[in-house]
Amino acid sequence: MSTARLTINLQALARNWRALDAKTEVETGAVVKADAYGLGAGPVSDTLAEEGVRKFFVAAAEEGAAVRKAVGPGPMIFVFSGHMEGDTVLLRANDLTPLINSGEQYQRHMEALPDHPFGIQLDSGMNRLGLEPADWAELRPRAEALNPAVVMSHLACSDEPDHPMNRHQLKTFREMTDGIAAPRSLAATGGLLLGPEFHFDFCRPGIGLYGGLPFADAKPVVTVDLPVIQVRRLAVGETVGYGNSWVARRPSRIATVAAGYADGLHRAIGGGIDAFAGNQPCPVVGRISMDLITVDVTDLPKDPERLRILNGHQTVDDLAEAAGTIGYEILTSMGNRYSRGYVE
Ligand SMILES: *Cc1c(COP(=O)(O)O)cnc(C)c1O
Numbered sequence: 001m002s003t004a005r006l007t008i009n010l011q012a013l014a015r016n017w018r019a020l021d022a023k024t025e026v027e028t029g030a031v032v033k034a035d036a037y038g039l040g041a042g043p044v045s046d047t048l049a050e051e052g053v054r055k056f057f058v059a060a061a062e063e064g065a066a067v068r069k070a071v072g073p074g075p076m077i078f079v080f081s082g083h084m085e086g087d088t089v090l091l092r093a094n095d096l097t098p099l100i101n102s103g104e105q106y107q108r109h110m111e112a113l114p115d116h117p118f119g120i121q122l123d124s125g126m127n128r129l130g131l132e133p134a135d136w137a138e139l140r141p142r143a144e145a146l147n148p149a150v151v152m153s154h155l156a157c158s159d160e161p162d163h164p165m166n167r168h169q170l171k172t173f174r175e176m177t178d179g180i181a182a183p184r185s186l187a188a189t190g191g192l193l194l195g196p197e198f199h200f201d202f203c204r205p206g207i208g209l210y211g212g213l214p215f216a217d218a219k220p221v222v223t224v225d226l227p228v229i230q231v232r233r234l235a236v237g238e239t240v241g242y243g244n245s246w247v248a249r250r251p252s253r254i255a256t257v258a259a260g261y262a263d264g265l266h267r268a269i270g271g272g273i274d275a276f277a278g279n280q281p282c283p284v285v286g287r288i289s290m291d292l293i294t295v296d297v298t299d300l301p302k303d304p305e306r307l308r309i310l311n312g313h314q315t316v317d318d319l320a321e322a323a324g325t326i327g328y329e330i331l332t333s334m335g336n337r338y339s340r341g342y343v344e
Pocket of ligand 1: 080154
C-alpha cells in the first residue's frame with residue numbers, strides 16, 4: 001500500500017439508512033449530493049436503491065446524471081438547485097426532478113419542459129434557497145394545479161433540538177403548505193430526529209447515512225488507512241515538522257505517513273488526535289503538512305506499516321472537532337488522491 005486508502009462500508013451505510021427509516025412512519029429518501037458526501041455517488045446510490053430508497057437528492061443536475069446511471073430508471077432524483085439556465089438537456093435526458101426555487105425558475109421550466117415533473121422548494125426562514133411566502137402565494141394556484149412531485153423546505157438549526165427556529169420554521173412551513181395535495185418534506189437528518197411533527201410525507205437524511213452527527217447512533221461508514229513511509233528515532237530535544245511545534249521529551253520513534261491537508265486532514269487539526277495501530281492509539285505530533293503527517297509511535301512494540309486515522313474509535317466528528325469544523329466538511333474534503341475501496 002503506497003497511497004492512503006479510504007474504505008467505505010456499504011453494509012454500515014445500509015444499516016444507518018434502515019435505522020433512520022425505522023424512526024419514522026413515513027418514507028425515507030437519501031441525500032447523495034457532493035458525490036454522496038465524498039464517498040462515491042455511484043456505489044452509495046446503488047446500495048441505497050437496493051435497500052429500497054425511491055427518492056434521491058442532489059445539489060446540481062450534473063450530479064443527478066451520475067446517480068441516474070447508478071440507480072437506473074425508476075427512483076426519483078431531485079435537484080436542489082432547481083432548473084437553472086442550461087440544465088434542460090440534463091434534466092430531460094436523466095429524468096431528474098428540479099426543485100423550483102423562484103418564479104423565474106418556474107417560468108423557465110414551463111417553457112422548456114412543460115410536461116416534465118418538478119417539485120417546489122420553499123424558504124421557511126433559512127434565507128438560502130426557495131420561494132418566499134409572498135412569491136409562493138402568487139405561484140401556488142398555478143403550480144398546485146400541475147401536481148408538484150413534492151413541496152419541501154429545509155431547517156436551519158435542526159442539529160440543535162431546542163432551538164426555537166425549529167418550531168418557527170415548522171409553523172411557517174405549515175402555513176405555506178397546509179391543504180396542499182402534493183407530498184411534503186421538511187426534515188433532513190436533524191429534522192428526522194426532532195420527531196413526527198417534522199416528518200410530513202417523507203424525510204431526506206444525508207449526513208446520518210454516512211455516520212455523522214447529529215445521528216449519534218450512526219455506525220461508522222468510513223475508515224482511512226495511511227501507509228507509513230519512514231520511521232525515525234529522535235533524541236530528547238529534537239523537533240518534528242514545520243515550525244518545530246513538537247519537541248521530543250523522551251527518546252522517540254516518529255512515523256511519517258502519506259496523507260495531509262490536501263487529503264482533507266485539515267492543517268487546523270493542531271493535535272489531540274491519534275493514528276491507530278490496530279486498537280492502539282498513537283498521538284499525531286507536529287504540524288500536518290500538505291502530504292505528510294507525523295505520528296509518535298514510541299509506545300508500539302514494532303514499527304507499523306500503516307496507521308488508521310479514521311475508524312470506530314476516532315470518527316469524522318472527532319476529526320471535525322479537532323479541526324474546528326463539522327463532519328460534513330471532513331467527509332467532503334477527503335480528496336481524490338485516496339484509493340477507494342468498498343466493502344459490501
Ligand atoms: C444537504 C441537505 C439535506 C441533507 O442534510 P443532512 O443534514 O446531511 O441530513 C437535506 N435537504 C437539503 C435541502 C439539503 O441541502
